Amino acid sequence: MTKRNPEASRFTRRTAMQVGAGIVGGAMIPPGLSLPAFAAPAPLGTWPEGSAGSTVSIGAAVPRTGSYAAQGEDELKGMELAVQHINEGHALIKKISPKTTKGVLGKQVKLLVADSGAKPNNAVQAVQRFIAENKIVLMTGSTSSAVAVALNKFAEREKVLYAVAISGSNDTTGKDCARYSFRQCFYGETAANAIGPVLLKAFGKGKKAAFMTPDYTYGHTVTKSVNDYLTANGGWTMVTNQVSPLGAPDFSQYLTNIANSGADVLVNVNWGHDAVLSIQQAKQFGILPKMKLVVPYQVPFLAKEVGADIMQDVYAATDFWWTLEDKYPLAKMFVEAFDKKYGYKPEWGANNAYMQFAIWARMVESAGTFYPPDVIKAYEKGEKFDSTVGEVHFRGADHQLVRPVVIVKGKGPKAMKNKEDFWEVVEVVPGEPLMQKPDAFGCSLGDYT
Amino acid sequence: MINWVNFASQAVNGLVLGALLALISSGLTIIYGTLGVLNLAHGALFMIGGYAGYVVYGFTESYVAAVVGGALFVMLVGIVMERVIIRYFYARPHEDQILVTFGLGIVFVEVIRFFFGSLSKVVPGPSWATGITPLGFMVYPTYRLALVAIVAVALVVLFFVLYRTRLGMIVRAGIEDSTMVGALGINVYRVFMVVFGIGSMAAGFAGIVNAPVVSLTPDMGEAILVQTFVVVVIGGVGSFPGAILGGLIAGEIISITSMFDPGYSYVMLFVTMTVVLVLRPYGLLGTAGRE
Numbered sequence: 001m002t003k004r005n006p007e008a009s010r011f012t013r014r015t016a017m018q019v020g021a022g023i024v025g026g027a028m029i030p031p032g033l034s035l036p037a038f039a040a041p042a043p044l045g046t047w048p049e050g051s052a053g054s055t056v057s058i059g060a061a062v063p064r065t066g067s068y069a070a071q072g073e074d075e076l077k078g079m080e081l082a083v084q085h086i087n088e089g090h091a092l093i094k095k096i097s098p099k100t101t102k103g104v105l106g107k108q109v110k111l112l113v114a115d116s117g118a119k120p121n122n123a124v125q126a127v128q129r130f131i132a133e134n135k136i137v138l139m140t141g142s143t144s145s146a147v148a149v150a151l152n153k154f155a156e157r158e159k160v161l162y163a164v165a166i167s168g169s170n171d172t173t174g175k176d177c178a179r180y181s182f183r184q185c186f187y188g189e190t191a192a193n194a195i196g197p198v199l200l201k202a203f204g205k206g207k208k209a210a211f212m213t214p215d216y217t218y219g220h221t222v223t224k225s226v227n228d229y230l231t232a233n234g235g236w237t238m239v240t241n242q243v244s245p246l247g248a249p250d251f252s253q254y255l256t257n258i259a260n261s262g263a264d265v266l267v268n269v270n271w272g273h274d275a276v277l278s279i280q281q282a283k284q285f286g287i288l289p290k291m292k293l294v295v296p297y298q299v300p301f302l303a304k305e306v307g308a309d310i311m312q313d314v315y316a317a318t319d320f321w322w323t324l325e326d327k328y329p330l331a332k333m334f335v336e337a338f339d340k341k342y343g344y345k346p347e348w349g350a351n352n353a354y355m356q357f358a359i360w361a362r363m364v365e366s367a368g369t370f371y372p373p374d375v376i377k378a379y380e381k382g383e384k385f386d387s388t389v390g391e392v393h394f395r396g397a398d399h400q401l402v403r404p405v406v407i408v409k410g411k412g413p414k415a416m417k418n419k420e421d422f423w424e425v426v427e428v429v430p431g432e433p434l435m436q437k438p439d440a441f442g443c444s445l446g447d448y449t
Numbered sequence: 450m451i452n453w454v455n456f457a458s459q460a461v462n463g464l465v466l467g468a469l470l471a472l473i474s475s476g477l478t479i480i481y482g483t484l485g486v487l488n489l490a491h492g493a494l495f496m497i498g499g500y501a502g503y504v505v506y507g508f509t510e511s512y513v514a515a516v517v518g519g520a521l522f523v524m525l526v527g528i529v530m531e532r533v534i535i536r537y538f539y540a541r542p543h544e545d546q547i548l549v550t551f552g553l554g555i556v557f558v559e560v561i562r563f564f565f566g567s568l569s570k571v572v573p574g575p576s577w578a579t580g581i582t583p584l585g586f587m588v589y590p591t592y593r594l595a596l597v598a599i600v601a602v603a604l605v606v607l608f609f610v611l612y613r614t615r616l617g618m619i620v621r622a623g624i625e626d627s628t629m630v631g632a633l634g635i636n637v638y639r640v641f642m643v644v645f646g647i648g649s650m651a652a653g654f655a656g657i658v659n660a661p662v663v664s665l666t667p668d669m670g671e672a673i674l675v676q677t678f679v680v681v682v683i684g685g686v687g688s689f690p691g692a693i694l695g696g697l698i699a700g701e702i703i704s705i706t707s708m709f710d711p712g713y714s715y716v717m718l719f720v721t722m723t724v725v726l727v728l729r730p731y732g733l734l735g736t737a738g739r740e
Contacts, residue, residue: 249676253714259587286581
């Protein structure tokens with residue numbers, strides 16, 4: 001009998017205590033002071049329940065299976081390190097979020113993880129469970145923009161903040177942008193505008209390009225941005241665009257078309273294991289090194305997996321590469337801490353995840369509350385702060401971080417100083433001029449409440 | 450990209466893709482035809498073949514040893530799987546068989562992930578089949594051409610085992626009517642174990658001979674499994690020649706469609722399956738009543 005309805009009895013008990021406290025408190029506190037309590041906003045999403053205790057939870061849906069699994073694991077390590085640093089008040093977190101002591105607003109942070117398999121449905125279900133069962137105050141995850149876009153909409157509906165993990169689609173802060181969502185990393189348009197001039201300088205004008213495009217929002221928008229730039233500024237032509245599904249088991253039919261296309265340059269937008277496989281097979285087909293390979297949206301572990309020889313002289317745009325530690329003090333702290341804990345140099349997915357959590361900690365501390373609209377407004381203020389790639393700030397109008405894009409070039413086995421020295425940083429391109437106008441891709445942020 | 454040169458290139462590529470699909474599918478169809486078990490762990494066995502070969506290659510640096518080791522290991526996995534779990538499911542409904550093999554598939558994938566991680570592994574091809582071969586209208590990876598011959602030999606061997614040996618006769622009789630075979634005093638269950646082993650070995654063999662053209666990841670069997678099912682449905686469930694025909698058709702559809710629109714190359718595969726199911730519900734070479 002007593003076990004029959006624990007929810008109801010707990011609710012009753014709590015309500016009784018609240019009513020009791022209200023009566024006693026109301027009698028003791030002068031009327032003027034009790035006013036703010038009555039003016040407190042109505043519950044919203046998981047607020048205030050999610051931050052009522054001594055810990056707050058973050059729910060992450062990362063791919064641990066499927067074509068993006070290796071990248072998902074790297075991303076997850078960045079999240080774990082950030083949570084550890086936030087909870088112990090590490091010096092690096094304090095550089096990004098100066099008000100942080102230990103935890104966020106004094107509450108310890110707990111990370112909950114589920115496998116998304118890079119599938120939007122799985123990701124949304126996992127996060128939904130975290131919201132219902134754990135009252136998470138922040139959701140994260142995605143290495144696929146299809147997931148990011150789905151979680152954007154879900155965050156908006158559930159009124160729970162979403163820190164976008166890896167997502168390269170223009171749509172994430174474009175037509176599918178959301179008031180409750182924030183992106184730290186670079187994306188198609190900034191990648192294209194950063195790598196475009198480098199490609200024109202390296203390969204010249206009037207080249208023929210073959211594109212390989214994964215068939216979802218990320219692939220289509222990145223291919224469009226890169227092609228638009230090269231066509232408009234260099235008179236390049238797209239001779240073929242090989243669209244393939246995420247997780248294609250073989251790329252031979254696409255590569256056969258490319259082999260017969262007469263292209264000079266192969267722009268490979270595929271990601272995760274799809275990028276690895278398509279590049280390895282392009283080598284088998286003799287397409288590489290005959291055509292020049294370009295990777296406009298760098299893939300964590302790509303050079304390690306396909307081999308430094310194939311990646312020699314290949315240009316790529318990326319978010320972060322560990323040798324930036326020579327340029328930015330925060331990058332040095334991050335790379336050292338990460339390498340110490342996990343035994344390898346962090347890839348950009350890990351850096352992105354770490355930065356996203358650190359920035360969130362900063363914004364919550366700055367707002368002084370977990371109440372989502374106040375935290376969002378802290379982001380939207382657009383204050384400048386230090387990061388692993390120098391000073392950055394958020395753009396209030398589309399929730400995109402204004403941050404540089406890093407252009408790298410494959411070193412080749414001979415020039416590598418150690419086994420993880422795959423890329424040479426060619427240029428760190430300032431972010432602001434690379435970005436489209438906030439409304440150019442149709443972003444219209446939703447409501448706060 | 451629609452021209453004769455590209456058409457010829459895609460036709461060759463379709464043959465290579467199809468040969469491999471035929472081999473994997475033949476294993477699936479033999480098991481289903483004889484045992485009535487839809488083995489959803491077949492894709493995982495394909496993947497294990499690749500990894501087992503990778504390990505053997507690491508020790509021996511021999512392609513042949515990797516192929517033999519990979520195939521035999523997966524046969525062993527198949528036999529153990531049959532003895533320990535599958536045989537208790539012969540009499541149970543298809544739903545149970547599907548669930549248990551699906552579950553085993555997940556276990557296999559995660560065990561491999563635990564030991565090898567998610568980063569892909571590469572098995573180099575044999576030294577006599579590296580580089581590219583000029584075909585006149587295009588250049589094509591030599592190993593992929595060799596793969597057609599390797600798969601053809603394997604399928605011929607399977608054909609002889611199935612159609613020219615006593616064991617094969619029993620297996621084929623078992624496909625038609627296992628109760629009757631049992632009534633004739635033949636230990637059908639021992640035959641079943643062997644069949645499961647051979648079917649698994651076909652997947653494992655395909656996994657390791659395919660390894661040099663792809664890079665191994667724990668999830669590689671998933672996409673292949675789906676295509677394999679399509680092949681079996683097109684060719685006719687339980688039909689060995691059907692698996693070969695279905696494989697070749699599937700390979701050509703994937704390849705040639707991509708010439709017109711790459712975005713549809715896998716879509717057309719399912720369209721074809723649907724058309725076949727409507728016109729010939731038992732598949733091209735299947736016979737009614739096998740189910």
